[in-house]
Amino acid sequence: MATERIDATLTIAETSELTGLSPSTLRYYERIGLIDGVQRGPDGRRRYQAADLAWMAFLLRLRTTGMPIQGMLAFAELRRGGDATVRERLELLRRHQAQVRRRYEAVMRSLDAIDKKIGHYERLVEERDGDSGREA
Amino acid sequence: MATERIDATLTIAETSELTGLSPSTLRYYERIGLIDGVQRGPDGRRRYQAADLAWMAFLLRLRTTGMPIQGMLAFAELRRGGDATVRERLELLRRHQAQVRRRYEAVMRSLDAIDKKIGHYERLVEERDGDSGREA
DNA sequence: CCTTGCGTTGAAGCGCGCTTCAACTCGTAC
Protein backbone atom coordinates (compact mmCIF):
# COMPACT_ATOMS: atom_id res chain seq x y z
CA MET A 1 0.00 0.00 0.00
CA ALA A 2 3.05 2.26 0.06
CA THR A 3 3.26 3.22 -3.62
CA GLU A 4 -0.36 3.93 -4.46
CA ARG A 5 -1.20 6.34 -7.22
CA ILE A 6 -3.95 8.87 -6.75
CA ASP A 7 -4.70 9.52 -10.42
CA ALA A 8 -6.37 7.18 -12.89
CA THR A 9 -3.43 6.52 -15.17
CA LEU A 10 -1.81 3.23 -16.05
CA THR A 11 1.76 2.12 -16.53
CA ILE A 12 2.81 0.52 -19.80
CA ALA A 13 2.75 -2.90 -18.13
CA GLU A 14 -0.80 -2.44 -16.88
CA THR A 15 -1.92 -1.15 -20.25
CA SER A 16 -0.27 -4.06 -21.95
CA GLU A 17 -2.08 -6.43 -19.62
CA LEU A 18 -5.44 -4.80 -20.31
CA THR A 19 -5.15 -4.44 -24.07
CA GLY A 20 -3.17 -7.53 -24.94
CA LEU A 21 -0.70 -5.34 -26.83
CA SER A 22 2.87 -5.90 -25.69
CA PRO A 23 4.80 -2.95 -24.23
CA SER A 24 6.98 -3.06 -27.36
CA THR A 25 3.93 -2.83 -29.56
CA LEU A 26 2.56 0.07 -27.53
CA ARG A 27 5.84 1.93 -28.00
CA TYR A 28 5.93 0.96 -31.67
CA TYR A 29 2.38 2.22 -32.27
CA GLU A 30 3.29 5.48 -30.61
CA ARG A 31 6.47 5.80 -32.63
CA ILE A 32 4.70 5.43 -35.95
CA GLY A 33 1.89 7.77 -34.91
CA LEU A 34 -0.94 5.33 -34.32
CA ILE A 35 -1.18 6.44 -30.72
CA ASP A 36 -0.26 9.92 -29.61
CA GLY A 37 -0.53 12.42 -26.82
CA VAL A 38 0.52 9.86 -24.25
CA GLN A 39 1.31 11.60 -20.97
CA ARG A 40 4.53 11.11 -19.05
CA GLY A 41 5.08 10.97 -15.31
CA PRO A 42 7.77 13.13 -13.66
CA ASP A 43 10.11 10.18 -14.12
CA GLY A 44 9.62 10.29 -17.90
CA ARG A 45 7.55 7.12 -18.01
CA ARG A 46 4.38 6.73 -19.97
CA ARG A 47 1.09 7.12 -18.12
CA TYR A 48 -1.87 5.90 -20.13
CA GLN A 49 -5.33 7.30 -19.57
CA ALA A 50 -8.83 5.99 -20.15
CA ALA A 51 -9.09 7.80 -23.48
CA ASP A 52 -5.90 6.11 -24.66
CA LEU A 53 -7.32 2.74 -23.72
CA ALA A 54 -10.53 3.42 -25.62
CA TRP A 55 -8.58 4.41 -28.71
CA MET A 56 -6.48 1.25 -28.48
CA ALA A 57 -9.61 -0.84 -28.19
CA PHE A 58 -10.83 0.72 -31.41
CA LEU A 59 -7.48 0.16 -33.11
CA LEU A 60 -7.69 -3.47 -32.05
CA ARG A 61 -11.07 -3.82 -33.72
CA LEU A 62 -9.66 -2.41 -36.92
CA ARG A 63 -6.72 -4.77 -36.66
CA THR A 64 -8.93 -7.76 -35.90
CA THR A 65 -10.94 -7.03 -39.00
CA GLY A 66 -7.77 -7.03 -41.06
CA MET A 67 -7.05 -3.36 -41.58
CA PRO A 68 -3.36 -2.85 -42.37
CA ILE A 69 -1.35 -0.39 -40.28
CA GLN A 70 -1.34 2.11 -43.14
CA GLY A 71 -5.12 2.21 -42.98
CA MET A 72 -5.20 2.69 -39.24
CA LEU A 73 -2.60 5.39 -39.62
CA ALA A 74 -4.77 7.19 -42.14
CA PHE A 75 -7.63 7.07 -39.67
CA ALA A 76 -5.42 8.28 -36.82
CA GLU A 77 -4.27 11.22 -38.91
CA LEU A 78 -7.82 12.20 -39.82
CA ARG A 79 -8.71 11.97 -36.14
CA ARG A 80 -5.97 14.48 -35.36
CA GLY A 81 -7.58 16.75 -37.94
CA GLY A 82 -10.57 17.13 -35.63
CA ASP A 83 -14.23 17.67 -36.48
CA ALA A 84 -13.50 18.75 -40.04
CA THR A 85 -12.52 15.21 -40.95
CA VAL A 86 -15.60 13.41 -39.66
CA ARG A 87 -16.96 12.81 -43.13
CA GLU A 88 -13.66 11.38 -44.37
CA ARG A 89 -13.42 9.13 -41.36
CA LEU A 90 -16.92 7.90 -42.05
CA GLU A 91 -16.00 7.11 -45.63
CA LEU A 92 -12.85 5.32 -44.59
CA LEU A 93 -14.78 3.15 -42.17
CA ARG A 94 -17.49 2.41 -44.73
CA ARG A 95 -14.93 1.29 -47.29
CA HIS A 96 -13.31 -0.93 -44.69
CA GLN A 97 -16.66 -2.33 -43.62
CA ALA A 98 -17.54 -3.24 -47.19
CA GLN A 99 -14.16 -4.80 -47.77
CA VAL A 100 -14.39 -6.91 -44.63
CA ARG A 101 -17.79 -8.20 -45.68
CA ARG A 102 -16.56 -9.07 -49.17
CA ARG A 103 -13.52 -10.80 -47.81
CA TYR A 104 -15.55 -12.81 -45.35
CA GLU A 105 -17.93 -13.97 -47.99
CA ALA A 106 -14.93 -15.33 -49.87
CA VAL A 107 -13.69 -17.01 -46.71
CA MET A 108 -17.10 -18.57 -46.15
CA ARG A 109 -17.23 -19.91 -49.69
CA SER A 110 -13.82 -21.50 -49.22
CA LEU A 111 -14.84 -22.83 -45.85
CA ASP A 112 -17.88 -24.47 -47.41
CA ALA A 113 -15.60 -26.26 -49.84
CA ILE A 114 -13.38 -27.36 -46.97
CA ASP A 115 -16.44 -28.59 -45.09
CA LYS A 116 -17.25 -30.74 -48.10
CA LYS A 117 -13.74 -32.12 -48.16
CA ILE A 118 -14.10 -32.95 -44.48
CA GLY A 119 -17.33 -34.79 -45.27
CA HIS A 120 -15.51 -36.70 -47.95
CA TYR A 121 -12.74 -37.71 -45.55
CA GLU A 122 -15.29 -38.67 -42.91
CA ARG A 123 -16.90 -41.07 -45.34
CA LEU A 124 -13.51 -42.48 -46.25
CA VAL A 125 -12.60 -43.06 -42.62
CA GLU A 126 -15.96 -44.67 -41.93
CA GLU A 127 -15.58 -47.12 -44.81
CA ARG A 128 -12.08 -48.00 -43.74
CA ASP A 129 -13.25 -48.74 -40.16
CA GLY A 130 -16.26 -50.77 -41.25
CA ASP A 131 -19.77 -49.45 -40.47
CA SER A 132 -19.61 -50.63 -36.85
CA GLY A 133 -19.73 -47.18 -35.26
CA ARG A 134 -16.90 -47.66 -32.79
CA GLU A 135 -14.80 -50.37 -31.18
CA ALA A 136 -13.02 -51.38 -27.95
CA MET B 1 -2.71 -23.30 -85.45
CA ALA B 2 0.85 -24.43 -86.03
CA THR B 3 1.93 -25.06 -82.46
CA GLU B 4 -1.04 -26.88 -81.04
CA ARG B 5 -0.55 -29.31 -78.22
CA ILE B 6 -2.33 -32.63 -78.30
CA ASP B 7 -2.27 -33.41 -74.60
CA ALA B 8 -4.27 -31.69 -71.84
CA THR B 9 -1.39 -30.03 -70.06
CA LEU B 10 -0.87 -26.36 -69.37
CA THR B 11 2.16 -24.10 -69.40
CA ILE B 12 3.08 -22.16 -66.32
CA ALA B 13 1.63 -19.00 -67.88
CA GLU B 14 -1.70 -20.67 -68.56
CA THR B 15 -1.80 -22.16 -65.09
CA SER B 16 -0.99 -18.82 -63.60
CA GLU B 17 -3.82 -17.28 -65.56
CA LEU B 18 -6.28 -19.93 -64.38
CA THR B 19 -5.32 -20.04 -60.73
CA GLY B 20 -4.39 -16.46 -60.13
CA LEU B 21 -1.06 -17.63 -58.68
CA SER B 22 1.91 -15.93 -60.34
CA PRO B 23 4.46 -18.08 -62.15
CA SER B 24 6.92 -17.17 -59.42
CA THR B 25 4.52 -18.34 -56.76
CA LEU B 26 3.92 -21.59 -58.62
CA ARG B 27 7.67 -22.23 -58.70
CA TYR B 28 7.98 -21.18 -55.09
CA TYR B 29 5.22 -23.54 -53.97
CA GLU B 30 6.89 -26.36 -55.83
CA ARG B 31 10.28 -25.53 -54.34
CA ILE B 32 9.00 -25.68 -50.78
CA GLY B 33 7.03 -28.85 -51.45
CA LEU B 34 3.48 -27.54 -51.52
CA ILE B 35 3.09 -28.76 -55.07
CA ASP B 36 4.95 -31.76 -56.38
CA GLY B 37 5.10 -34.29 -59.17
CA VAL B 38 4.82 -31.58 -61.81
CA GLN B 39 5.62 -33.04 -65.22
CA ARG B 40 8.14 -31.56 -67.61
CA GLY B 41 8.01 -31.33 -71.38
CA PRO B 42 10.97 -32.50 -73.52
CA ASP B 43 12.21 -28.92 -73.32
CA GLY B 44 12.40 -29.09 -69.53
CA ARG B 45 9.45 -26.81 -68.99
CA ARG B 46 6.67 -27.46 -66.51
CA ARG B 47 3.48 -28.98 -67.85
CA TYR B 48 0.63 -28.79 -65.40
CA GLN B 49 -2.21 -31.29 -65.46
CA ALA B 50 -5.81 -31.25 -64.30
CA ALA B 51 -4.91 -32.94 -61.01
CA ASP B 52 -2.34 -30.23 -60.30
CA LEU B 53 -4.94 -27.57 -60.91
CA ALA B 54 -7.41 -29.24 -58.57
CA TRP B 55 -4.78 -29.43 -55.85
CA MET B 56 -3.94 -25.75 -56.31
CA ALA B 57 -7.60 -24.85 -56.06
CA PHE B 58 -7.69 -26.65 -52.73
CA LEU B 59 -4.52 -24.93 -51.56
CA LEU B 60 -6.10 -21.63 -52.48
CA ARG B 61 -9.10 -22.40 -50.30
CA LEU B 62 -6.81 -23.14 -47.39
CA ARG B 63 -4.93 -19.94 -48.04
CA THR B 64 -8.12 -17.89 -48.38
CA THR B 65 -9.26 -19.18 -45.01
CA GLY B 66 -6.01 -18.06 -43.49
CA MET B 67 -4.01 -21.25 -43.17
CA PRO B 68 -0.29 -20.46 -42.99
CA ILE B 69 2.08 -22.13 -45.42
CA GLN B 70 3.39 -24.41 -42.66
CA GLY B 71 -0.11 -25.79 -42.25
CA MET B 72 -0.59 -26.36 -45.95
CA LEU B 73 2.79 -28.00 -46.04
CA ALA B 74 1.78 -30.37 -43.25
CA PHE B 75 -1.30 -31.30 -45.24
CA ALA B 76 0.71 -31.76 -48.43
CA GLU B 77 3.09 -34.08 -46.62
CA LEU B 78 0.28 -36.17 -45.20
CA ARG B 79 -1.19 -36.38 -48.67
CA ARG B 80 2.08 -37.82 -49.93
CA GLY B 81 1.75 -40.44 -47.21
CA GLY B 82 -1.25 -41.88 -49.02
CA ASP B 83 -4.33 -43.59 -47.60
CA ALA B 84 -2.71 -44.25 -44.25
CA THR B 85 -2.87 -40.55 -43.41
CA VAL B 86 -6.53 -39.94 -44.14
CA ARG B 87 -7.46 -39.72 -40.49
CA GLU B 88 -4.70 -37.23 -39.75
CA ARG B 89 -5.70 -35.13 -42.71
CA LEU B 90 -9.26 -35.15 -41.44
CA GLU B 91 -8.10 -33.97 -38.04
CA LEU B 92 -5.95 -31.25 -39.51
CA LEU B 93 -8.86 -29.95 -41.55
CA ARG B 94 -11.23 -30.09 -38.59
CA ARG B 95 -8.84 -28.09 -36.45
CA HIS B 96 -8.51 -25.54 -39.19
CA GLN B 97 -12.27 -25.38 -39.71
CA ALA B 98 -12.84 -24.75 -35.99
CA GLN B 99 -10.15 -22.09 -35.94
CA VAL B 100 -11.59 -20.30 -38.94
CA ARG B 101 -15.03 -20.23 -37.33
CA ARG B 102 -13.63 -18.86 -34.08
CA ARG B 103 -11.70 -16.24 -35.90
CA TYR B 104 -14.71 -15.33 -38.02
CA GLU B 105 -16.78 -14.79 -34.89
CA ALA B 106 -14.13 -12.46 -33.48
CA VAL B 107 -14.06 -10.53 -36.73
CA MET B 108 -17.83 -10.22 -36.72
CA ARG B 109 -17.86 -8.91 -33.15
CA SER B 110 -15.31 -6.28 -34.10
CA LEU B 111 -17.23 -5.45 -37.23
CA ASP B 112 -20.38 -4.89 -35.16
CA ALA B 113 -18.48 -2.39 -33.06
CA ILE B 114 -17.23 -0.66 -36.21
CA ASP B 115 -20.78 -0.60 -37.54
CA LYS B 116 -21.80 1.22 -34.38
CA LYS B 117 -19.00 3.71 -34.83
CA ILE B 118 -20.19 4.28 -38.38
CA GLY B 119 -23.69 4.92 -37.02
CA HIS B 120 -22.23 7.41 -34.61
CA TYR B 121 -20.37 9.25 -37.38
CA GLU B 122 -23.48 9.22 -39.55
CA ARG B 123 -25.40 11.00 -36.80
CA LEU B 124 -22.59 13.51 -36.42
CA VAL B 125 -22.52 14.27 -40.13
CA GLU B 126 -26.28 14.64 -40.23
CA GLU B 127 -26.28 17.15 -37.39
CA ARG B 128 -23.51 19.13 -38.95
CA ASP B 129 -25.35 19.39 -42.27
CA GLY B 130 -28.62 20.39 -40.65
CA ASP B 131 -31.64 18.05 -41.04
CA SER B 132 -32.36 19.22 -44.59
CA GLY B 133 -31.44 15.95 -46.31
CA ARG B 134 -29.23 17.37 -49.08
CA GLU B 135 -28.42 20.64 -50.84
CA ALA B 136 -27.61 22.20 -54.24
C1' DC C 1 26.51 2.09 -0.97
C1' DC C 2 24.75 -1.21 -4.50
C1' DT C 3 21.28 -4.10 -6.42
C1' DT C 4 16.67 -4.79 -8.33
C1' DG C 5 12.87 -3.66 -11.11
C1' DC C 6 10.66 -1.11 -14.28
C1' DG C 7 11.04 1.82 -17.55
C1' DT C 8 13.47 4.67 -21.64
C1' DT C 9 15.73 5.10 -26.51
C1' DG C 10 17.44 4.09 -31.32
C1' DA C 11 18.72 0.57 -34.14
C1' DA C 12 18.85 -3.90 -35.73
C1' DG C 13 16.66 -8.32 -36.45
C1' DC C 14 13.03 -11.64 -37.68
C1' DG C 15 9.37 -14.71 -39.73
C1' DC C 16 6.22 -14.77 -43.36
C1' DG C 17 5.01 -15.03 -48.14
C1' DC C 18 6.22 -14.01 -51.94
C1' DT C 19 8.94 -11.18 -55.83
C1' DT C 20 12.82 -9.87 -58.27
C1' DC C 21 17.20 -10.49 -60.33
C1' DA C 22 20.94 -12.32 -63.09
C1' DA C 23 22.43 -15.63 -65.94
C1' DC C 24 21.27 -19.15 -68.85
C1' DT C 25 18.58 -22.55 -72.25
C1' DC C 26 15.30 -23.60 -75.59
C1' DG C 27 12.55 -23.61 -79.96
C1' DT C 28 10.79 -20.70 -83.60
C1' DA C 29 10.78 -16.91 -86.98
C1' DC C 30 13.12 -14.07 -89.97
Place this chain on the structure above:
DNA sequence: GTACGAGTTGAAGCGCGCTTCAACGCAAGG
Protein backbone atom coordinates in the same frame (compact mmCIF):
# COMPACT_ATOMS: atom_id res chain seq x y z
C1' DG D 1 23.03 -16.69 -88.18
C1' DT D 2 20.51 -13.61 -85.08
C1' DA D 3 17.01 -12.15 -82.39
C1' DC D 4 12.92 -13.04 -79.70
C1' DG D 5 9.82 -14.91 -76.29
C1' DA D 6 8.94 -18.04 -72.87
C1' DG D 7 10.79 -20.65 -69.76
C1' DT D 8 14.67 -22.42 -66.22
C1' DT D 9 17.69 -21.95 -61.81
C1' DG D 10 19.68 -20.27 -57.28
C1' DA D 11 20.11 -16.44 -54.60
C1' DA D 12 18.97 -12.13 -52.97
C1' DG D 13 15.52 -8.70 -51.79
C1' DC D 14 11.24 -6.78 -49.95
C1' DG D 15 7.09 -5.06 -47.25
C1' DC D 16 4.69 -5.98 -43.19
C1' DG D 17 4.20 -6.01 -38.26
C1' DC D 18 6.20 -6.47 -34.74
C1' DT D 19 10.29 -8.11 -31.38
C1' DT D 20 14.71 -8.01 -29.62
C1' DC D 21 18.90 -5.89 -28.27
C1' DA D 22 22.20 -2.85 -26.07
C1' DA D 23 22.92 0.84 -23.35
C1' DC D 24 21.13 3.73 -20.21
C1' DG D 25 18.04 6.23 -16.22
C1' DC D 26 15.86 6.45 -11.98
C1' DA D 27 13.64 5.41 -7.53
C1' DA D 28 13.03 2.25 -3.68
C1' DG D 29 14.84 -1.33 -0.54
C1' DG D 30 18.34 -3.73 2.06
